[in-house]
Amino acid sequence: MPALVRSNSFIFPDLEFTLRRQFSKANFRPFQREIIQAALDGNDIFVQAATSFGKSLCFQLPAVVDQGITIVVSPLLSLMMNQVEALRAADINASSLNSNTPLPEKDRIMNDLRTGHPRTRLLYVTPELCAQDRFRDRLWVVHEQRELARIVIDEAHCISEWGHDFRKDFKRLAWFRESFPDVPIMCLTATANGQVREDVLSVLGLNANPQRLKTFTMTAHRPNLHFEIRYTRDEDDSRLEDFLKWIRSVYQRRADDRRKNELTALGERVDNVPGIIYTISRDECDNLASQLRQEGIGAQPFHARLTKDTKEQILSKWISNEPGYDIIVATTAFGMGIDKNNVRFVVHWRLPKSFEGYYQEAGRAGRDGNAAYCFLYYSREDRDRVSSLIVRDRAQVPNNNFEARAKSLQALAVYCESVNACRHKLICNYFGENNTPVCDYACDFHKDSADLQRRFLKGLASEEWISTQREEGLYEVDWDE
Ligand SMILES: Nc1ncnc2c1ncn2[C@@H]1O[C@H](COP(=O)(O)OP(=O)(O)OP(=O)(O)O)[C@@H](O)[C@H]1O
Numbered sequence: 001m002p003a004l005v006r007s008n009s010f011i012f013p014d015l016e017f018t019l020r021r022q023f024s025k026a027n028f029r030p031f032q033r034e035i036i037q038a039a040l041d042g043n044d045i046f047v048q049a050a051t052s053f054g055k056s057l058c059f060q061l062p063a064v065v066d067q068g069i070t071i072v073v074s075p076l077l078s079l080m081m082n083q084v085e086a087l088r089a090a091d092i093n094a095s096s097l098n099s100n101t102p103l104p105e106k107d108r109i110m111n112d113l114r115t116g117h118p119r120t121r122l123l124y125v126t127p128e129l130c131a132q133d134r135f136r137d138r139l140w141v142v143h144e145q146r147e148l149a150r151i152v153i154d155e156a157h158c159i160s161e162w163g164h165d166f167r168k169d170f171k172r173l174a175w176f177r178e179s180f181p182d183v184p185i186m187c188l189t190a191t192a193n194g195q196v197r198e199d200v201l202s203v204l205g206l207n208a209n210p211q212r213l214k215t216f217t218m219t220a221h222r223p224n225l226h227f228e229i230r231y232t233r234d235e236d237d238s239r240l241e242d243f244l245k246w247i248r249s250v251y252q253r254r255a256d257d258r259r260k261n262e263l264t265a266l267g268e269r270v271d272n273v274p275g276i277i278y279t280i281s282r283d284e285c286d287n288l289a290s291q292l293r294q295e296g297i298g299a300q301p302f303h304a305r306l307t308k309d310t311k312e313q314i315l316s317k318w319i320s321n322e323p324g325y326d327i328i329v330a331t332t333a334f335g336m337g338i339d340k341n342n343v344r345f346v347v348h349w350r351l352p353k354s355f356e357g358y359y360q361e362a363g364r365a366g367r368d369g370n371a372a373y374c375f376l377y378y379s380r381e382d383r384d385r386v387s388s389l390i391v392r393d394r395a396q397v398p399n400n401n402f403e404a405r406a407k408s409l410q411a412l413a414v415y416c417e418s419v420n421a422c423r424h425k426l427i428c429n430y431f432g433e434n435n436t437p438v439c440d441y442a443c444d445f446h447k448d449s450a451d452l453q454r455r456f457l458k459g460l461a462s463e464e465w466i467s468t469q470r471e472e473g474l475y476e477v478d479w480d481e
Helices: 017-023 030-040 055-065 078-089 101-116 133-144 170-180 194-204 239-255 259-266 282-294 308-319 354-361 380-396 400-419 423-429 449-459 465-472
Strands: 044-047 067-071 094-097 124-126 150-155 186-188 214-216 225-231 276-277 297-302 327-330 345-349 372-378
Touching: 017 055, 017 327, 030 044, 030 055, 030 133, 030 214, 044 055, 044 194, 055 067, 055 078, 055 150, 055 186, 078 094, 078 124, 078 308, 101 133, 124 194, 133 150, 133 170, 150 170, 150 380, 170 194, 194 214, 225 423, 225 449, 239 259, 239 282, 282 297, 282 327, 297 308, 308 327, 345 354, 354 400, 372 380, 380 400, 380 465, 400 423
Parallel strands: 044 186, 044 214, 067 124, 067 150, 094 124, 150 186, 225 372, 276 327, 276 345, 297 327, 345 372
Antiparallel strands: none
């Protein structure tokens, strides 16, 4: 069967001009132009690229130059809101439709779709909405008028049961290809291994027509991030002390006369070193933020129990580098869709639940391309606690892809306990890359492998000790995440 290539684009749109005029960017980053061109040629596209690569532009720019509406399916409300806000600020007609959308706005969007010739260029929706008959009926109308330009599935790994973040409703997105076989689909993700990739393509029906599919898989490597594991154990838990020592040493370097003058000239405070500390439970999040404040550090908690207004206020002050808002202490509810480019460190206070989650969260650091620091406090006790959370989740949520989650957590624990290889290499290998990325002393192994070995041998509780404690049920936790 010949490739079914459909294009609604103007003849030879000037992509550079649109990039500058609508998106205020001087140049494309490597591969962005190729991806955008392939999309405008009417292909299905699969993009896998590291965090902060600039994936959003790959569908936003085609949406602006193409005729018709682009539907963007996204799992996260915060991510949608941020993107819609930024697009509107650039004078692009974008909206989002989800459970938080006020009724008059919902009606306005539905009426716009009903015309068959919507004015909206980009409409961000949740996968749940895509399963609703009312919304589907509207899309039929738009499609009949040949105005359905493209379907975009952001965070596409959520489709796969082999992914760390599987969502049942993502599977139902198969409806798009079944219903509108001529409408191109673009999938984007930062974290997929080969198995997840194959699964995504097969669920969406994209591999049924390989001539039409263009796959762009870029390295997961983020050379500007420095990766380090810090070992600890319950009996001698020195996380807080260790972190305070580290952050104060950073402030001290910035307080040095010459550096201070440079910072003053830039209008920066010595202690404005924006960072995120990820914790697992809400209580720990509150306690840690308050302990840090008592030590004179500008830290604020961020988790689902806070009110919407409080969260918005904390976020906007952190983004605008206000004093007292330098560090966000957060649960995993925070981070995706946050586009703050000067985050200088991401600390994992405890072991995250998956390798993919860890890398995605660490990837919030250094989006401006400058050096940033990512360290994780690892203890074997936490490994067992997080394991117990995954087992708990299995009991609470049926079909929650327990096997994939358990494997991912295990791989993360092995990564933490590895002391004989470059962290960047281990990460790239996990995501299926065989090459050895260049690491310019940007990991604990390359910085000082002897020190890494020493810390590993000294820092952790023994497996014998852990197994006796485990048998007594000491690591079975029920944290409120
Ligand atoms: N060509 C470009 N020139 C300059 N900045 C760019 C360019 N493309 C994207 N950016 C900026 O890079 C940042 C990251 O882009 P984006 O949010 O799309 O990343 P992403 O690949 O989706 O990453 P993540 O998975 O971490 O969200 C944004 O601030 C965006 O404005």
